[in-house]
Amino acid sequence: xxxxxxxxxxxxxxxxxxxxxxxxxxxxxxxxxxxxxxxxxxxxxxxxxxxxxxxxxxxxxxxxxxxxxxxxxxxxxxxxxxxxxxxxxxxxxxxxxxxxxxxxxxxxxxxxxxxxxxxxxxxxxxxxxxxxxxxxxxxxxxxxxxxxxxxxxxxxxxxxxxxxxxxxxxxxxxxxxxxxxxxxxxxxxxxxxxxxxxxxxxxxxxxxxxxxxxxxxxxxxxxxxxxxxxxxxxxxxxxxxxxxxxxxxxxxxxxxxxxxxxxxxxxxxxxxxxxxxxxxxxxxxxxxxxxx
Amino acid sequence: xxxxxxxxxxxxxxxxxxxxxxxxxxxxxxxxxxxxxxxxxxxxxxxxxxxxxxxxxxxxxxxxxxxxxxxxxxxxxxxxxxxxxxxxxxxxxxxxxxxxxxxxxxxxxxxxxxxxxxxxxxxxxxxxxxxxxxxxxxxxxxxxxxxxxxxxxxxxxxxxxxxxxxxxxxxxxxxxxxxxxxxxxxxxxxxxxxxxxxxxxxxxxxxxxxxxxxxxxxxxxxxxxxxxxxxxxxxxxxxxxxxxxxxxxxxxxxxxxxxxxxxxxxxxxxxxxxxxxxxxxxxxxxxxxxxxxxxxxxxxxxxxxxxxxxxxxxxxxxxxxxxxxxxxxxxxxxx
Numbered sequence: 121x122x123x124x125x126x127x128x129x130x131x132x133x134x135x136x137x138x139x140x141x142x143x144x145x146x147x148x149x150x151x152x153x154x155x156x157x158x159x160x161x162x163x164x165x166x167x168x169x170x171x172x173x174x175x176x177x178x179x180x181x182x183x184x185x186x187x188x189x190x191x192x193x194x195x196x197x198x199x200x201x202x203x204x205x206x207x208x209x210x211x212x213x214x215x216x217x218x219x220x221x222x223x224x225x226x227x228x229x230x231x232x233x234x235x236x237x238x239x240x241x242x243x244x245x246x247x248x249x250x251x252x253x254x255x256x257x258x259x260x261x262x263x264x265x266x267x268x269x270x271x272x273x274x275x276x277x278x279x280x281x282x283x284x285x286x287x288x289x290x291x292x293x294x295x296x297x298x299x300x301x302x303x304x305x306x307x308x309x310x311x312x313x314x315x316x317x318x319x320x321x322x323x324x325x326x327x328x329x330x331x332x333x334x335x336x337x338x339x340x341x342x343x344x345x346x347x348x349x350x351x352x353x354x355x356x357x358x359x360x361x362x363x364x365x366x367x368x369x370x371x372x373x374x375x376x377x378x379x380x381x382x383x384x385x386x387x388x389x390x391x392x393x394x395x396x397x398x399x400x401x402x403x404x405x406x407x408x409x410x411x412x
Numbered sequence: 413x414x415x416x417x418x419x420x421x422x423x424x425x426x427x428x429x430x431x432x433x434x435x436x437x438x439x440x441x442x443x444x445x446x447x448x449x450x451x452x453x454x455x456x457x458x459x460x461x462x463x464x465x466x467x468x469x470x471x472x473x474x475x476x477x478x479x480x481x482x483x484x485x486x487x488x489x490x491x492x493x494x495x496x497x498x499x500x501x502x503x504x505x506x507x508x509x510x511x512x513x514x515x516x517x518x519x520x521x522x523x524x525x526x527x528x529x530x531x532x533x534x535x536x537x538x539x540x541x542x543x544x545x546x547x548x549x550x551x552x553x554x555x556x557x558x559x560x561x562x563x564x565x566x567x568x569x570x571x572x573x574x575x576x577x578x579x580x581x582x583x584x585x586x587x588x589x590x591x592x593x594x595x596x597x598x599x600x601x602x603x604x605x606x607x608x609x610x611x612x613x614x615x616x617x618x619x620x621x622x623x624x625x626x627x628x629x630x631x632x633x634x635x636x637x638x639x640x641x642x643x644x645x646x647x648x649x650x651x652x653x654x655x656x657x658x659x660x661x662x663x664x665x666x667x668x669x670x671x672x673x674x675x676x677x678x679x680x681x682x683x684x685x686x687x688x689x690x691x692x693x694x695x696x697x698x699x700x701x702x703x704x705x706x707x708x709x710x711x712x713x714x715x716x717x718x719x720x721x722x723x724x725x726x727x728x729x730x731x732x733x734x735x736x737x738x739x740x741x742x743x744x745x746x747x
Contacts, residue, residue, distance in 0.1 A: 303496060303498065305494045305495075305496055305498035306498050306500065308463075308465050308485070308492075308494070308498065309492070309494060309498035309500075309559075310500075310511070311465070311484075311485045311486060312463065312464075312465075312485045312486060312490065312491065312492050312512070313486070313511050313512035313515055313559075313563075314486040314512055314515035314516050315486070315511075315515050316486075319515065323500075323511070324500060327502045328501070328502065330502075
């Protein structure tokens with residue numbers, strides 16, 4: 121890397137300013153506000169707020185509703201990650217084996233990524249709508265009565281599918297790139313070494329893909345925890361009976377609908393800490409384990 | 413141990429491109445055959461067809477008595493050394509060597525015995541627990557060889573295994589491969605574009621051009637009696653002088669030949685020689701020098717001892733027996 125020495129002390133700061141401003145205005149400042157508000161309680165009219173220490177956190181951690189939300193978030197995040205990465209990997213392997221028109225498929229498969237989360241939510245809401253949707257009609261034929269408005273399982277399935285669908289494109293691109301970076305001779309050597317296609321995948325391809333896989337794991341978990349608000353809001357709004365009320369949705373719901381700013385702020389602080397620690401743990405692990 | 417037979421083997425890609433045509437080679441048990449030719453001559457394709465990595469569209473490949481056209485690579489009882497070694501980067505050297513045996517259900521004690529034996533032969537014992545990335549190019553090359561020999565296969569297939577090494581190491585490894593092959597007596601098919609590597613290694617070499625066999629023979633046979641203009645120009649360094657017979661009508665045989673070939677070392681400087689030679693450049697090689705020049709307008713090179721006195725215009729003579737005559741239309745040798 122080239123090292124440049126600035127004679128002017130101000131210039132480097134000026135060059136950094138746009139990025140620093142964005143980080144400050146859109147991350148540090150709101151995050152700081154959230155931390156501050158998490159220690160406060162507002163009165164019923166939103167005029168005064170008083171310092172209450174850790175009361176908001178204590179209330180949250182002893183609330184069964186919040187515990188439920190934690191659990192729902194865990195199930196949701198794990199399901200979305202497994203589903204989006206699993207399907208993406210299958211598609212990537214299929215495309216990697218193709219000789220012709222792999223490019224066309226790649227382009228087509230990337231399109232869903234351009235769809236906004238709320239639109240994706242609406243799309244799947246229509247497809248799975250118990251009265252007018254096509255999927256419940258199909259499922260009815262095989263004897264399954266789909267109703268995500270009353271069934272907790274169906275609701276969870278719906279939000280998982282809608283959230284995972286969007287992320288598949290992104291994962292797919294990375295997996296295709298990862299697969300294409302593996303030299304063909306490696307797989308040929310394994311074939312001569314007597315490993316069948318399945319064995320070859322698990323012994324050679326998958327381990328060599330692991331840097332890609334772990335990177336995507338981090339990205340997908342963060343996506344499922346933070347960026348799926350739109351999908352939830354457009355489909356189930358956290359229901360039925362809190363079954364899909366993931367943490368990020370609950371932050372919004374308690375804060376903006378329930379007007380309990382203190383609790384909402386405390387929740388966002390917990391969510392933030394959770395994602396930061398997950399990311400740190402994963403990257404630590406990635407550094408140690410994935411390198412070869 | 414087994415012989416390998418290629419019978420009228422050809423490869424046509426979907427879309428009609430022909431890579432290899434009508435190749436027939438008999439490789440005896442324990443023999444080392446080198447496929448040599450310029451890039452794009454089909455030598456790698458041919459090797460990959462024997463390995464089973466490329467489908468055989470024409471003809472027949474037999475390993476031992478068995479036709480293997482439709483046999484999976486794993487079941488052909490061959491081992492291959494790749495140009496980029498294709499070592500599994502996430503496995504230790506020991507795991508790399510053991511992988512093929514493990515997949516075939518070899519007992520653990522047997523795997524250990526064979527891996528240790530191969531490590532002993534190739535002197536890679538100290539690196540057995542390292543990952544490939546911690547090894548130098550030459551060590552990786554040895555591991556790649558080790559992976560082939562632990563399997564104790566019927567045949568070794570080498571796909572330009574030395575081309576990623578530096579010149580000095582290449583010469584050393586070339587000798588090692590030759591010695592190893594003589595010691596193990598395993599039938600081997602070796603692909604290279606380097607004619608010197610081909611000549612030094614081969615029991616017999618197969619010169620390929622444009623997907624077809626130009627000549628099969630021992631290094632000396634091919635060197636002394638090249639079967640075509642292509643072989644004459646490809647084998648030997650410095651390359652044989654190939655002269656248009658029309659430009660040198662006074663040479664014997666020029667009446668019915670298209671091209672006359674004579675090796676640089678077969679030309680001698682004599683005051684009354686039949687060829688007039690004007691020097692244009694001199695290259696020093698240490699023990700000898702290459703003298704480039706023109707004879708009747710045709711480019712020509714001769715070798716001279718480094719202490720020989722040179723003048724700008726010299727006369728050259730040759731022994732008639734050292735002339736190689738080639739047909740004008742077909743480029744084949746005329747005797």
